[in-house]
Amino acid sequence: MSINRSLSRVPMKISTLVMLFFLSFGTQVFAAHPDVSDAEEAIAAGKSIFNANCRTCHRLDQKNVGPALRGVTDRHSIDWTKRFIRNSQALIASGDAEAVAIYNEYNQLAMPSHEFLSDDELLDLLAYIEYGDKADASAAAAGGEGGEGVAGGTGVPSEYLTIILGVLVLVLFLILVVLGLIISILNKYLDTQKLEEDDKQFVNQKYDFGKILKSDAFIIIITTIVIALVAKTAIDELYTVGVQQGYAPKQPIAFSHELHAGQYEIQCQYCHTGVELGKSANIPSANICMNCHMHIQNVGGKDGISPEIQKIYNAVDNDQPIEWVRVHNLPDLSYFNHAQHVVVGGVECQTCHGPIEEMEVVYQHSSLTMGWCIDCHRQTNIRFEKNEYYDKLVQLHKDSKEPLKVKDIGGLECAKCHY
Missing domain, CATH: 1.10.287 (Helix Hairpins)
Known part of the structure; x- marks a missing residue:
């Protein structure tokens, strides 16, 4: 498929992005990956790969645990970059000067191998690294339109x-x-x-x-x-009976959300794996912690490992779970499904849990009472954009002049939450 034909299939804004994409990567990208006719789709796919595998240690435009990634295809060839992502240790062991220099610059931290990524996935990842989040930033600035409701009481406190x-x-x-x-x-x-x-x-x-x-x-x-x-x-x-707003129990390990979710911008979904899959968000296991902390140990304590991280090693060595103390509790008579709200509703974690990325010690930010939930359902607009779940609903209410809210699709029915 020619470049001109590809550009004719996408809107003008995307066409411009494709041209920039072509100028940056050169003809070798399209020769290796001729199916990239939709730059927006490639960048979106690359973002998912980046968030799942790279975000813990890397940022696009600033140093973190590892180097800033944007512009990597200007500093190195695409072939070299793909080899480094797949198995950096093998490249370092071969004596490659560029790989060894990066390894030494970042305190000889070993980057996990990603040999499971295909060539197409690596090209999508590189597309996101070069052009990702530039469009997202403007979209985030325009966010709020389309009606993300914020739960708030209508009564007098x-x-x-x-x-x-x-x-x-x-x-x-x-x-x-x-x-x-x-x-x-x-x-x-x-x-x-x-x-x-x-x-x-x-x-x-x-x-x-x-x-x-x-x-x-x-x-x-x-x-x-x-x-x-x-x-x-x-x-x-x-x-206030049964309301635990402000509850902040002491945890067995001094885990800082301010450090992990705030400073390092680790996504909530990385640790709380069930949040997009089912009712519970899941409390992370020690193995999830070890995905990072087998490489990041913090100097101090026994064998150069900080005392708090040592507790993770002890849990893994003894095959014992970390007994985290649950912070957010709903009564047994209430039903709440994380996947329904996060995936279908597009609700951000902070809507219910507050500024979690600023909490050194996690506490219950919202009251989580029945009235609080009902107020949210009364005020929150349904997000139809790119959400096939509501296609039939859009057809049935296409003549509606007012934006549909959760209450309009049964959000106030007793059986929705009490069963």
Whole structure:
């Protein structure tokens, strides 16, 4: 297939990208991989390969555990790059000067081999390395259109009710003070006037505060206020039964999400493997940790391994699971499916779990109450783009003027979550 014919099959924006792709890689890329007629598709495939195999140690435009990758085909030939990705250790052992230089520059860290990648997959990976995330950045900046809802309560939070009650008491007190000042001023004014004896006695009468405090009206007012405060406190406490918002248990290993998910940008799906496959996100096993930590050990502790990483080695050596403490718990009467929300709904992890990439110690960010979930279903727009799951739904509601929300497709039905 000729280059011109390939370009005629894609939109103008993609055509430009294909031309840049051609200029960067040269004719050898197309000769080796003639099926790359859709650059956008190749880059998308390469991104999946990169996230699954490279993202832990590499970034496109900055150094991480390994070197920045963008521009690698300018620094090295494509054939050499493919050989290095497949088995860098074999290339280093052969005495290749470029491979040895990289190996020494990065503290002789051994890069895992990727001999399972085909030539086409390697070319897709290189396509993403050269042009990936440039388009993603603009898409992310425009994100939010199309309606990713954020779960938030429509009711008045308990803290606000407390503030409102306090303000009302303060206003009442100020009103009483103002009335007292007005009465005092009026008394002084009337003292200067010529009044009959009965009027003078009325104006100058003294108030018996003891009688006021013992009066039925005062007792009723105070009793009502006390009952209201006690009732509010009791209701607030009842609403918190079973709610563990802010719960941050101590874990057997001091794992930092801020370091792994934040600084190193390791995707949640890499460790929590079930999040796109089923109901549970899965707590990672020690073997998943060892995928990285057999190469990254951190200096310190016994045999140059940090004490926390040593605990992972001990678990593997003793064939014992790491007993992580579960942070997010739903009652047994509730059903929640991660795959349904993450894959079909396109919900980001941070929507429910908060800024997980900023947490040194993970805590429960959201309340995860029934009301919190319902508010999310009421506000979240359904994402139809590139989602075949909803094709039939789009046809049935093609004349709808308002964007469809989760509540419109049964998101508020009891049986959806309680079974």
